[in-house]
Amino acid sequence: MTQDTKLGIAHIDVRTQARTDDGQFLFIYYTGVLKIDEAVAKVLTGAKDAKSTEFGDLHWFVAPIMETSDEKFKWVENTLFVAEGRLVVDEQGSAVEYQIFKVSN
Numbered sequence: 001m002t003q004d005t006k007l008g009i010a011h012i013d014v015r016t017q018a019r020t021d022d023g024q025f026l027f028i029y030y031t032g033v034l035k036i037d038e039a040v041a042k043v044l045t046g047a048k049d050a051k052s053t054e055f056g057d058l059h060w061f062v063a064p065i066m067e068t069s070d071e072k073f074k075w076v077e078n079t080l081f082v083a084e085g086r087l088v089v090d091e092q093g094s095a096v097e098y099q100i101f102k103v104s105n
Contacts, residue, residue, distance in 0.1 A: 029065045039051065064081045081101065081102055085098050
């Protein structure tokens with residue numbers, strides 16, 4: 001993640017893996033933008049009063065691209081997705097959660 005402090009925007013660039021319920025792996029790459037507001041700043045700095053956010057609270061959008069070797073999930077490689085992010089804060093720390101949408105006509 002890189003930040004443009006003048007605009008208060010973070011540019012997101014993530015590469016990760018996920019495993020499906022039946023044990024197949026997906027490689028996931030996504031880029032996007034996150035507006036750094038007070039709620040985000042508290043989580044990023046580890047403030048004790050940081051709180052979870054809800055979908056729609058933040059300007060946080062990404063475009064995931066997925067790859068897999070499993071024929072059952074090959075359709076994801078030819079599909080456009082967009083996602084909205086939110087922050088999850090609990091006694092164990094903080095995490096991110098995405099609500100992912102398939103774009104179709």
